[in-house]
Amino acid sequence: MFDYLVLSESLKLPMYNLWIAAGLIAGFLFLEKQLFKYSISEKEQKKIYIAIASSIPFGFFGARAFDSWVTGVGLLYGGFTFFGGFLSASFCFLLLLRIFKLKIINTLNILVPSLALAHAFGRIGCFFGGCCHGSATHSFLGVIFPQNSPADLLYGQNPVHPTQLYEAFFLFILFILLIWKVPFRFRTSFYLIGYGIFRFLIEELRGDPRGILLTQTLFSPSQLISLALFLIGVVLFFKNKTSASC
């Protein structure tokens, strides 16, 4: 864990935020290449950028509010949850795509590799920040986080699964598959199915407080959302397959 880049006694830059910034930059640079590759007109590009930029504040607020809701910690004191941000930003983004009369699936197919790339960088940020850690393990993959880190407070100086790095590795692989192997029209469904399954499974290794949704304790909130994403992905896949064969 290396949570701050110390420039001086009074100036410390949070590594978590710097990695998120690196992810956003990489994501936007790649998106730009994709928009150019698929010959999206300047007018449509502008609309897509406005939709993304407008969704970002909603994403931040959603990530915070969702975390606050499932963990019960106050809105000012909590952290950020990927799924909270993903759901609220998606809602705003899809609404704006509809208002701008853009092709929703086509736009999402252009966007999802960038999302996977930015998310992968964000997970490395989680590792540096010490959040989103796994449960205790004695395998060779185990990592001991420094004293007073969230993992140390829960498990002491015992190795835990570096679930942040597992997820970052998976997301980089997903990104590569999306751009090189998956046909363009199946990108969104592949992302939703792939990430849904992975996230559902990795939740079993997570060791940080997962929160409770709808008073049930069988599945974590993220597992329930992963299931929903998986189902949406399957529906989209068959819809695209049928429309392609028609």
Next chain:
Amino acid sequence: MAEQKGTNVPMILGIIGGALGLPGAICNGLCAGAASSVMTEASKQIAEQGGQYSALADNLSTGLQTTLMVYFAIGLITSIGGLVFGILAKKMSLVAGIVMIICGIGSFFSGLLGIIAGILFIIGGIFALVQKNDPSSTPAQ
């Protein structure tokens, strides 16, 4: 293929500025909450001891909390504004440049990280304003 117009510098600076400005703003919000509870407790103790400075401590507590909450609001709005318009800088350079500079100036009032974010926003805003927009270099349809 034609070259894409504009520069990515405002976008990069806007994102880094936003990512650094947000925790600074949130920190102010947390400080507001913490300072308020400490000051309220202090004023309660003064009142219990029958001290004559109870009202003064109350006023100080409210004043400090309000100031920090104003810093929090300014930091939050300018960080998100700088980030969002940094992303839009390539598509609407004039508006984005002006908003980034305004957000940059605003960020100076929200702590040390806010000052760094402010400098990045201002540089990004200037880049957005002076970038070359060549309408002939749009991608092929």
